[in-house]
Amino acid sequence: MKRCIPFIMAFLLIIVPNNPRAEMEGYDIVARSSKEDITLYAKQMNDLYYDFKLDFKGEVYSRPFWINVANNITYAPQIYYEDINKDKKQELIIILNQGYGTGVLQQKVYVYRYTNGLIDVLVDDPMAIIYKNVKTKLTTDKAEIKIGDNVYKVDITPLKIKPTNLFEDISFGGVIKYEVKDHQLIATISGQISPAGFVGQLVIVYEYRDKMYQAETIEFQPSPEL
Known part of the structure; x- marks a missing residue:
């Protein structure tokens, strides 16, 4: 009988998996998809979440270098689990909010596929996409945005911006926002022409190509005021 007890204990150690939730002491739940059994944990220091566990x-x-603001539930991390590359398999998409303010929103996106574990899939940086594909001009009365063969000309006089407050050119990136809509990853980037003046936004729809997510389409949408 004495020989059986160690054998039974060893057998139990092999077949009983560790409970990962027992390792989350000291962490807060910052986002959860109960339907898909996906939970995001993080530690909080002042107004910042850091040292994430997924x-x-x-x-x-473990994702020790992720950060997200912690002082506003509106900007909590977002979890999506959808097929966004048309391979009939679901991808995990995590959107983090790293900063916000008046005319400012900075989000970061992470996409994973699952093959014997989560594997990170590269998402082309929206600012790099803009630098490579978008050309702009700005005068005191007009903004021009050229994307490939498409040219958008916008009368900015309704914004009543003083020439002294006008930027030299359109500035992109004050707002970088991600979303998953209709099984597509989409980035929206603001176009700013003065400290408080926005001419519109660029909308980038991603597609999976060459083992990464790259721009499928880039569209300019003028501000509602224009």
Whole structure:
């Protein structure tokens, strides 16, 4: 009988998996998809979440360098689990809010596929996409945005911006926002022409190509005031 007890204990150690949720002491739940059994944990220091842990269906992944603001539930991390590359398999998309303010929103997106574990998939930086594909001009009465063969000309006089407050050119990137809509990853980037004046936004729809997410379409949308 004495020989059986160690054998039984060893057997139990092999077949009983660790409970990942027991490792989350000292962490807050910052986002959860109960339907998909996905939970995001983080530590909080002042107004910032840091040192993230991702519990994906019982498997725990550490993301120590992720950050997200912690002082406003509106800007909590977002979890999506959808097929966004048309391979009939779901991808995990995490959107983090790293900063916000008047005319400012900075988001970061992470996309993963699952093959014997979560594998990071590169998403082309929206600012790099803009620098490579968008040309702009700005005068005291007109903004011009050229994307490939498409040229958008916008009368900015309704904004009544003083020439002394007008930027030299359109500035993109004050707002970088991501969303998943209709099974597509979309980035929206603001176009600013003065400290408080926005001419519109660029909308980038991503597609999966050459083992990464790249721009499929880039569209300019003028501000409602124009």
